[in-house]
Amino acid sequence: MFKLLKTAGPLLLSLLLIVPLAACGKEEVQTVRVAEVTRSIFYAPQYVALAKGFFKEEGLKVDLKTTWGGDKTMTALLSNGADVALVGSETSIYVYARGSSDPVINFAQLTQTDGTFLVSREKIDNFTWDQLKGKTFLGQRKGGMPQMAGEFVLKKHGIDPKSDLKLIQNVDFANVPSAFASGTGDFVQLFEPTASIFEKEGKGYIVASFGAESGHVPYTTFMAKQSFMKKNKEAVDKFTRAIYKAQKWVDSHSAKETAETIKPFFKDTDPKLIETVISRYKEQGSFATDPILDEKEWKNLQNIMGEAGELPKEVSHDILVNTEIAKKAIK
Known part of the structure; x- marks a missing residue:
């Protein structure tokens, strides 16, 4: 028995040393x-x-x-x-x-x-912001950052969102793309990749960036x-x-x-x-x-x-x- 303990002793000692070290080295996730x-x-x-x-x-x-x-x-x-x-x-x-x-x-x-883009239903080669006047603009949810940035940019270009165009902002965020695709609005404010998908499929054309216009x-x-x-x-x-x-x-x-x-x-x-x-x-x-x-x-x-x-x-x-x-x- 003593001989067995004497033989196993170094091995047991090694295990006793290794286990605490391993436990100490393991950081809790x-x-x-x-x-x-x-x-x-x-x-x-x-x-x-x-x-x-x-x-x-x-x-x-x-x-x-x-x-x-x-x-x-x-x-x-x-x-x-x-x-x-x-x-x-x-x-x-x-x-x-x-x-x-x-x-x-x-x-x-x-x-x-801002991460949204202005998408036109019709292709416009030389876009200017005043082309939105008198048009129907399908914006984002009222009080959300996309809509506020959108209105900020419109005002920056001399457009009153309440009187210079027909502003629609009661469509749920997730349903804005489908609403435009089904015929609502002359212009729409869209995130990517939807804006690029619409352009690729001929459903709309990116004419401006709200992010580039609204600043940091x-x-x-x-x-x-x-x-x-x-x-x-x-x-x-x-x-x-x-x-x-x-x-x-x-x-x-x-x-x-x-x-x-x-x-x-x-x-x-x-x-x-x-x-x-x-x-x-x-x-x-x-x-x-x-x-x-x-x-x-x-x-x-x-x-x-x-x-x-x-x-x-x-x-x-x-x-x-x-x-x-x-x-x-x-x-």
Whole structure:
């Protein structure tokens, strides 16, 4: 018996040493539940972060679900159905204005321009904005960032959305393309890839970009409730670092490489079309190259909301935006 213990002793000692070391070396993986407002090529850096394993590198598992609409996305966040929301920054202002005791904080910007395009039913070789006067314009949902940016651009070009054209904005977000395809409106405001698909199929023609016209704005950001951010500071830091890695990757790689990377998230979309859309967004600087939401962009957001009559109250940048996390991520 003693001889057996003497022989097995070194082996047992080795196992006793290895097991604690292995346990110490294994970092716990935290799951972060993300609700995205829609599934869109516009959010390419997010899908790159997932496909390239940037979240995994940070010790995070991201559970992504599409909630289809700003209201539904914020409901998921506020009811603890999600930890992080990817949605327009205006929603955080709406929540704050209602007197929330647990405000929603913007901590990482993903897109920095509007992502919609003006599509005409008829082909126009030399488009000018005054050609919308007297026409029927099928816009986006009232109070949403696409519609507010759309009205801002119209006013910028001397067009009163209420009197110079027939403005339709009571069609649900998901049904706008089908409404236009069925004959509603002379012009429509569409996201990609629908705008390019319509052009390819001869259903409409892209004549202008609302993103190029409205300037830099925190169009889509990652946000979370203040309580979640306080309890999960490290996870939010890791999440932001992963997003920044993806932003740098998209910025330094071609539209084709990015399209190939995010293709699994758009299985029913022609890869060539994905490339075209990414190229268009890159050309107009829609993808933020870092996650910092600066004060100038925040002011532009509130200017656009104010012009549309949708700003419930002005909120200073430091109340609903945390830039320290993003600044830390890029160091």
